[in-house]
Structure formats: C-alpha cells, structure tokens
Amino acid sequence: MVLPDYQSLMLPLLRYAGVADGEITTNQAVEVLAQELNLTEQDLKEMLPSGTQFTFVNRVGWAATYMKKAGLLEPTRKGYYQITQRGRELLAKQPKVINNKTLEEYPEFLEFKKLKGTRTKNGEEEIKLISDVSTTTPSEALEFAYKNLRDELADELLVKLKAISPAFFERVVVELLVKMGYGGSRSDAGRAIGKSGDGGIDGIIKEDKLGLDVIYIQAKRWDDTPVGRPAVMQFAGALHGQKANKGIFITTSRFTDEARSYVSQIGSKIVLIDGEQLTNLMIENDVGVSTVSLYPVKKIDNDYFDESI
Template sequence: MQSALRAELLERIVQNSPAFFEQLIVDLLIAMGYGGSHKNAATQLGRSGDGGVDGVINEDRLGLDRVYAQAKRYADTTVGRPDVQAFVGSLVGHHGATKGVFVTTSTFSSQARDYVKHLAQRVILIDGDRLTDLMIEYGVGVRVSRRIEFKRLDEDFFAEE
C-alpha cells in the first residue's frame, strides 16, 4: 500500500504545474518545522530571473538563517551534476547562501550525489522516493483514511508498591 501511495503521489505531482510543485516544497519544509508559519516563513522566488532558486524559507522563526530550494519536476529525466552545480553557483553567487535543498520528482545521477558530498555549502538532494516518504511522514498531500488501534494490558496500572 505504501509503494502504491508513493507512485500515486509522484504521478499527481508531475500532472500539476511547476508552480504547484514549488509550493509543495515550501509546504513540506514548513511541515518539517522550518520557518514557523506560512505567513512569514516562505517566499517563493519561482519567477524568471530568480537566480536559479525556486524558493527560500527561514530556517527558524527568527529568520537567523535561510534555506534556499530548487525544484525540478521531471517524469523520467535524471538530474545530473550540471543542474546541481548551477544551483550551488546561484546559492553562492546570487544569494551568498550556505544551505540549499534540491528536490526532484525523478532521480539524481551518481555524479550529482558525489558533487554535493565535497562542498563547503550544505546541499541536500531529495529524489522522488525520498520526497514521497517525507510527504507521507509529515502529512503533506495525504490524509489518514483508516487507523487501527490495538490495546494491551498496562502493567504499570496494576503494579502495587
């Protein structure tokens, strides 16, 4: 059931617009505890001339540090090192940033994964599988349809001292 849900999530994400995908990434980061609330946490930058960054979110409620996000909504295209390198270049060159998240609905090449391991900046790569796992874990784009509860004896309740 979990793998079917993951596949369905990816299919629906790819069917929606790039702007929807960028908002999804911001929503997910907020659900994960970055930035506090939608009102003041995130600014979407997904317009032409955005310097290679699709969104920025405060890392904490005070905005002491920011996390920049890049979102690539691909069905079958593997994201390679050149795309990741361009994102890192925009982080450093345009924004002076030290932290970034690059999210795709597809996969990253091994060269792209190796590239981010040796950077001075902290760049996290999230592929389609990890994206859907995080969406399920943090309740973004999903809802509980049925919950099963099992009861067992509470030993502490019956312990006399």
C-alpha cells in the same frame, strides 16, 4: 458465500482484461467478476474491518496492483489499465491458476517484493525480502502490510506530483517546508518561493521562524529524467554567487550518482531530495494525504495486574 481471496481473482481478472475492448477499470472488473463468480448482493456489501471499503472491491484492486507490478497489466490513465503482451503470453499458456508464486517468475515483481531499506552511512541500501505470510507472526504481518500500503501510497503520490503544474508544485513545496518547521509562517514562505529565478535558484526561505538564516531552494518537477551533476553544479554556483552555503534541491525524479558525489565533496551544504524522499516526507508530515483508518495495537498492562501495588 466465502469471498475469493485476491490471488484467486488474478486469473479471472486477467482473462477479462484479455477479452475486453481496450482499457478497463476496477469497478468494471468488479461487476464482471461478480457475475462470473455468482456473488450475491449481500456478498458484495461485505466490508473490510475498518468499514472504509467493500471487501470484494479491495481484493480485485489488489489483484490488479500485483499483476501491474509483474507487468501483466499496465496503467493507461488515472483509474484505467489494460492487458500487456506479457499478460497475453501468459494466458496463451492456459494456466490453471495465477498467484503470487506465478508472479515471482517475473523480475519486476521480485523487485516490488523487496522492502526499501534505510540508507547506510555509505549511502547503500539494506534490502530485506518480505517473508511468506504463512511464516510470519501477526505483528510481522501487520508491519509488512503497513509498509506495503505506505509504499503504494508513495507511488500514487509521486504520480500526482509529476502531473500537477509547476505553480502547484511550488505550493506543495511551501506546505511541506512549513510543516517541517522552515519558512516562518506560510505567508512568509509563499512570498519567498518562486520569486527569485536567479541562476538556478527558485526561492529563498527562512531556516527558522526568526529568520536567523536562510535556505535557497531549487525545485524541479521532472518525470523520469534524472537530475545530473551539471544542474547541481549550477545550483551550487548560484549559492556561491549569493554568498550562501545552505540549499535544498528538490525533484520528483532522482539524482545521478555523479550529482550526489559532487555534493558530498563541496563546502556548501546542499541537501538533495529525490522523488522517493519527497513523498515519504509528505506522508510523514500529512501533506497531500489524509488518514482513513487507525488500528491501535495494544498489549497487556502488567502493572494493572500487579496485586502488590
């Protein structure tokens, strides 16, 4: 039979979460929904074009992800989630269907649908809404799909970073900076990071392989508490005490507007890297992530068909 799409799976998945005794996993949901929908073993063996995952498992996973974004489900721990009060209230209305249009009634889902734009010169972000799939070209749909997958990966990566130990976080910082061309060798960088602890400085790293200049590092593995102006001022003061003018302040959280404004007004060159920027840099430099599939996009080679050549 034709497998139901992920939107068709939202209502039965939410119903299952509503009657389950506590938290559930996607694998448990797959087993229950497969029985409810009378799927055969052959149906369940259908793979995505990449051959990396079962299609039905993938669609149940995306149904769960979208309902989490709308606040109908909530994660409880790694790989587990449960229905929320909002989800129970929706089920009480006995909806005939739950789809993306239903989820758009919740502001959190609308926010999720926004593509994170690049920062303008004024520090503001240009926001673009994802177009309805039915109105996009195949190229646009591919770009939107890639962006959604990357954003989901960044979210998962940030959760990982917030859960690891401070020592392991330092190793991540080392790996990233070396991949970006700083610190000379990895052993040099490893010796530099985490050795100072002097007045708001966590480490010192070479700016280039020759060590012509150095960069001072501050790394805070914080959960949701934003880094404010006082912490950045302390770091700037520590740089001044070392007669240095270059620093990188990295956090898994975010920086307040006051902190960013302060950095823009002082003479020292301090780069602030928040959780979102950190995960994007890690993805770009293949730190903590790995490639599972590649989809080459090809076009006609007009020179090949030029008979005059």
